[in-house]
Amino acid sequence: MYVAVKGGERAIANAHRLLADRRRGARDQAELEVGQIEEQLRLAVDRVMSEASLYDPELAALAIKQASGDIIEAVFLLRAYRTTLPRLAVSEPLDTGAMRIERRISAAYKDIPGGQILGPTYDYTHRLLDFMLLAEGEAPPPERAERALEACPPLLELLDAEGLIERETDNGCEPADITRDPPDYPVDRATRLQMLARGDEGYLLALGYSTQRGYGRNHPFAGEIRLGHVEVEIFVEEWGEAVCVGEIALSECQMINQFGGSRDAAPQFTRGYGLAFGHSERKAMAMALVDRALRAEELGEEVQGPAQQAEFVLAHADSVEASGFVSHLKLPHYVDFQSELELLRRLRREHDRRECDMGPDAQPEDSL
Amino acid sequence: MPWPTLNDPVHDSQRLFRQLLAAMSEPGTRYTLDAPQPPDGEIGPALWGTLLTLCDLDTRVWLAPEWDTAALREALALHTGSRVTECAEEADFALVTPDTMGKGPDFSLGSDEYPDRSTTLLVVLDDLEGAEEWRLSGPGIADCRVLGLGAAARPLMARLIANQNHFPRGLDTILTCGARLAAIPRSTRIEEGA
Amino acid sequence: MNGYNFAYLDEQTKRMIRRALLKAVAIPGYQVPFGGREMPMPYGWGTGGMQLTASILGAGDVLKVIDQGADDTTNAVSIRAFFERVAGVETTTATGTANVIQTRHRIPEAPLAPDQILVFQVPIPEPLRFIEPSEQETRLMHALEEYGVMQVKLYEDIARYGHIATTYAYPVKVDGRYVMDPSPIPKFDNPKLHQSDALMLFGAGREKRLYAIPPYTRVESLDFEDHPFEIQRWDESCALCGSRESFLDEVITDDAGGRMFVCSDTDYCLTRRGELA
Known part of the structure; x- marks a missing residue:
């Protein structure tokens, strides 16, 4: 039984x-x-x-x-x-120009005002396993500069002053909030950036990489990458002013990309933007490449690479969604499988019957 | 006099919502809501309970002039946080009378792509068991259902019959009278007479 | 459960879902976009159904959860335990005693009653998705009621196999307007959608869509005059209760390929066996 x-x-x-x-x-x-x-x-x-x-x-x-x-x-x-946390307040836009800088580099210039600050980076380390770490060796304290770096204005403002790069202005619109509203494709850039910001790093890295290999090439220069702390402010109605509620660490990447322009508009560099919490430089760079790729349509470029297809890129970027749906294949599917089995058996029975009816010597009509 | 709110916001709003869901699922069926009673001369408990259950910071409410009182505005702001709008088209909910509908403010019917982005009418009626009979059919109704309303409901019903031409765009309606309510979603086919 | 609201979701989220549900009922078969939230279960495991259940569930409700028709499959057990924990509601395996039934891939065999609500877990709510991958396009196709491609797809099956080769998630037309994905239920269950006594709600968490079929609604499975819709039939009957009417699961019983067929709806099967004993 x-x-x-x-x-x-x-x-x-x-x-x-x-x-x-x-x-x-x-x-x-x-x-x-x-x-x-x-x-x-x-x-x-x-x-x-x-x-x-x-x-x-x-x-x-x-x-x-x-x-x-x-x-x-x-x-x-x-x-x-x-997702269970109540929303207590909405912060003012962050001013990354006022960042307390720990790292700031530009690949577009040999030297920049304030200097190239390497900060804590794996760049230029030799990727040799450090067996000292096995032996629990204590790391020596870092050498500190005598004085903190002053706030540096965004480097791309220099290009902007010359009109060499597209100007980005706040259009004053209330941005959509992807944590509350489902995406309504096609989505605007503010929404795209939010979706990229929470997108899986590996996925964005691969997509960004693909643009460098010719699938939607956008000729990037790492205009400025900065890492450091930024104050978060909220506007208090009663006091009529914004107050600082704390600091968060951020990585920001401003890519400079090849020109837009037309017969009517003078050529200008274009931009890709990446921002991530903490020290997440690879993520910020990948995001900036993909952001720029997704602007193809807006900038009048032909959409030919996967990284330029907004709905495809954005709908599959979230690792929580992706891993959930892939892993759901582990759930039982035997009712649907049974339905397929039943049909397959029936189709095969009918196939055999047809073969049988035709007999072993029968030739298909069209071969006569 | 302050307006009352739900004693137990979590469980009372769940209970009231299930009645609203049932009402919308079975058009023309009357439900009695056990909801707080606003002061005399103001809207009835069924309508107030509906507002308390469905409205919050994310909703905009339009008020017909005859029910637009300072007390209601204050109570809405205090107990739901929803915003009152003067623009009929951007209202998620509109508190109306049959007369309002005769005058024809342009509430949103939604779009062909997003027919859900439409206004839900919350109607104040004098009578939810009147002598003029309307025959309802369509989803949620096994065969047909007869709803009796007062003569005053005519302009509203004329508007709801016209509503059917726009489907899937359209207005969804919750009729209230005191503590009772019934719903007529846009999917309901309405004919005059039983 | 400490630190969480009744039924897990916060009240503002519930209200948002409740407003969307009323619209879904008012426009049968139309997929309402909603601000789907993360749930503490993975996407694809029933987060849409769970958000709907959490938004309608009250302290006095009796909840039943099934997966593949069975109450004892692991995902059904896990979701049932979740609602016991976060809502403290009574749960049951008896179809007749439940007010709210959350399901994945089946509709119970026993007819549902007017006061019951069936909540479906939906992986891909868009019936046109496998014909047209773009959301912008499919949205427009629904708006224009342009469903020709679906008929073409089904007819290609007939040309190739002599049958429509869709055996589950078989598309339906609701009240003569919207083509709708009934979730991956076997097409065997499609007739139960038509003129049901119970309200049926569908939730897709990852895709952030919800939709509904009110009770007593016309629901037709798409077909052709020369190839009318038909459901699966088995030559066998249930080895446990003898039913010839229910959907049967095939169970492999030994390494030699021995097999038997049993009801996929465990409560239906148990009830029948109780009546026969």
């Missing part, structure tokens, strides 16, 4: 216990503290905050711990938490 499989509830509970055990690992190793992750896996924390659209290093670190270091899972955990 067949008895249907039962006990799903117990199976799930046991799987969760096993997962918790694997997460903890061998008990002779000290348990990871959330604070250690926050301090020592900083770049992972920044990526999780960016793609989860929630600036909270401690909770991002907790998510990484809970996800056993699976970044996409950690993004999902933090995003699911974020």
Whole structure:
């Protein structure tokens, strides 16, 4: 007698216990503290905050711990938490020009006002495994400049002053909010940038890369990349002024791209823009490349590369959506599969019957 | 006198919403709402309960002049946070009387692509069991359903019959009288007489 | 559950979904865009259905959750446990006692009652998506009621196989206007959509669309005069309850390819066996 499989509830509970055990690992190793992750896996924390659209290093670190270091899972955990938070206030636009700078470089100029500041970067490190880290060697403290860098205005303003680059102005429109409203394609640039900002870094990296390989080429120069802290302000009606409620770390990338222009309009450089929480330079650069690629239509360019197809690019950028839908293939589909089986068997039976009716020597009519 | 709100915002609004959902799913069926009673001379509990259940910061409400009182505006702002709009076309909800509809403000019917972006009418009626009978059919109605309304409802019903020509664009309507309500969504076919 | 609202979603989100649901009911078969939120379950695992359930569920409701027709499949167990935890509602496996039934891939065999609500989990709400991948295009096709491509697609199947080769997520036309994806239910279940006593709600979380079929609504499966719509039939009957009317799952019983057929709707099967015993 067949008895249907039962006990799903117990199976799930046991799987969760096993997962918790694997997460903890061998008990002779000290348990990871959330604070250690926050301090020592900083770049992972920044990526999780960016793609989860929630600036909270401690909770991002907790998510990484809970996800056993699976970044996409950690993004999902933090995003699911974020969605339950009430909206208390809306900040003023951030002024990245007033950033307290930790790193600032330009590939477009040999030197820039204030100098090229490398800051904490993996660039120029030799990618040799450092076995000292195995031996728990203490890192020496960094050397600090005698005085902090003054706020630097965005470098691209220099080009703008000459009219060499397209000017970007605030059109005053209330931007859409992708965390509350579903995308209504085609979407405007503000919406696109929001979607790219929470898009998966690997996905945007591959798309940005594809534009460099000829699929929607847009001739980029890294005009300015800056990393540092920016104040967040909210406008308080009662006081009639904006007050600072804290600081967040940001990575910003301004790409300079090849000219637009026409018989009527003088040629100008165009822009691609990337912004991410924390130190997420690769993400900001990839985002800027894709942002520029998605402006193809607006700039009168032929859409020929995948990175230029807005609906395709944007609809598949979110790792929480993508990993959810891919992983749902693990759910049972046996009812639909049964429906397919039934049809396939019927089609094959009919096929066999036809063959049989025609007999072994019968020739298909069209071959006579 | 302050306007009352829901005792238990979470569970009361859920209960009232389920009645609204049922009303919209079965056009012409009357429901009695157990909702807070505004002061005398103001809108009835069914309409107030509907506003409390559906409106918030993200909705804009249009008010017919005869029901546009300072007390209602204040209560709406305090208990729902929704904004009152003077522009009929941008209203998510419009508090109207049958007469309003005779005068024909241009409420939004939505677009062919987004027919859901339309105004929902919340109608104040004197009578939800009148002698003039309207025969309703369409989705939510097994065969047909007869709804009796007062003669005053005529301009409204004329507008709702015309509404059918625009489908899928159109207005959805919640008729209220005191604590009772019934709905006529745009999908309902309306004929005069039983 | 500490720190979360009743039924998980905050009240403002529920109100947004409730307003969208009223529009969905008013325009049967039309996909209403809504501000779908992340749920603590992955997209594709029922987040749309769960958001709808969370928005309609009350403390006094009795909830049933099925996947593939069964109450004991892991995803059904997990979603049921979620609502027990965040809403504290009573749950059941008995189709007849539930007010709200959330389902993935099936409609219960037992006819539903007028006061019941069936909530479907929907992966791809757009019936035209596999013919036209662009949302801008399909939106326009719905607006213009331009459904010729769907008929062409189905007819290509007939030309090739002699049958319409769509066996699940079989498109329907609702009240003579919108072509709608009934979610990946087997086409066996399509006739149950027509003139149902119960309200049916459909939620697609990742795609951020919801739609509805009110009770007593005309729902026709697309077909052709010379190839009328037909549902699956089995030569076998259920090995457990003997039913010849229900959708049967094929169960492999041994390595030699032995197999048997049993009802996919576990509650229906158990009830019949109880009546027969």
